[in-house]
Amino acid sequence: AAVHDKIRGPIQRSDRMLAIIGGSGLTQLSNLAIVRREVVRTPYGEPSGALTYGSLCEEPVVFLARHGYGHTIPPHLVNYRANIWALKQADVSGIISVASVGSIRADLAPGTLVVPDQIIDYTWDRKSTFFEGGETPVKHVDFTHPYDPSLRQRLLLATAAVGELAVDGGVYAATQGPRLETAAEINRFERDGADVVGMTGMPEAVLARELELPYAALNVVVNYGAGRADSAAGIIFDDIETVLQTAMSRVRVILERLCQV
Numbered sequence: 456a457a458v459h460d461k462i463r464g465p466i467q468r469s470d471r472m473l474a475i476i477g478g479s480g481l482t483q484l485s486n487l488a489i490v491r492r493e494v495v496r497t498p499y500g501e502p503s504g505a506l507t508y509g510s511l512c513e514e515p516v517v518f519l520a521r522h523g524y525g526h527t528i529p530p531h532l533v534n535y536r537a538n539i540w541a542l543k544q545a546d547v548s549g550i551i552s553v554a555s556v557g558s559i560r561a562d563l564a565p566g567t568l569v570v571p572d573q574i575i576d577y578t579w580d581r582k583s584t585f586f587e588g589g590e591t592p593v594k595h596v597d598f599t600h601p602y603d604p605s606l607r608q609r610l611l612l613a614t615a616a617v618g619e620l621a622v623d624g625g626v627y628a629a630t631q632g633p634r635l636e637t638a639a640e641i642n643r644f645e646r647d648g649a650d651v652v653g654m655t656g657m658p659e660a661v662l663a664r665e666l667e668l669p670y671a672a673l674n675v676v677v678n679y680g681a682g683r684a685d686s687a688a689g690i691i692f693d694d695i696e697t698v699l700q701t702a703m704s705r706v707r708v709i710l711e712r713l714c715q716v
């Protein structure tokens with residue numbers, strides 16, 4: 456890819472242009488060679504921020520910080536519809552979601568990377584469809600497999616290519632937030648079959664499906680779920696911050712390898 460051409464002219468719409476939605480700890484891609492930023496308006500309101508166009512290992516990518524570039528938008532107030540719509544109009548070929556999660560399973564220690572393959576949605580009161588009457592007929596999308604298999608594979612290959620390990624598969628429990636869970640809620644999620652818990656995976660994934668955008672997630676375990684850590688003190692936010700910083704540097708390296716797999 457001739458990156459310099461893209462700096463001079465408008466970005467060429469490559470069918471390989473991926474979008475990356477960065478979560479907590481990844482409000483910027485420091486290894487992204489930024490070409491331009493674009494403020495997008497959508498019929499659903501404003502996305503979390505401007506789309507940041509750039510290139511990562513010579514491939515064009517679009518980056519969007521899910522919680523805004525200053526990390527000011529809580530999970531339940533993210534305008535998921537505007538974000539996904541904006542990426543669709545940017546003509547991306549797929550979306551990689553990076554999101555930190557809590558661990559429900561003892562063997563998923565903080566610092567573990569997971570590429571989930573299933574979702575259970577416990578969120579409520581979020582705008583979770585583009586098809587809600589008016590001009591748009593009701594539509595029921597198939598969501599049996601919420602994540603795109605080939606994008607998942609690429610994530611796993613890129614992870615292996617940089618000498619990292621990611622757990623292949625897992626059930627992501629999407630909770631409402633912004634508070635963390637009670638210990639009983641984590642126990643319930645475990646009984647339901649969930650492995651990790653986060654606050655942003657839904658409706659993001661289903662909105663991407665509605666617009667036929669392949670979507671996969673790279674989850675970074677930053678803490679044991681409520682009641683699961685050794686500490687009686689509950690969840691320690693300073694610890695989360697430390698894990699988050701280190702893990703997101705590893706994630707940046709993985710994302711940089713995505714274009715080669």
Ligand code: HPA
Nearest residue numbers: 555556557652653654680
């Ligand atoms: N619960 C919900 N979301 C999270 C957690 C958690 O423990 N850690 C990171 N995101």
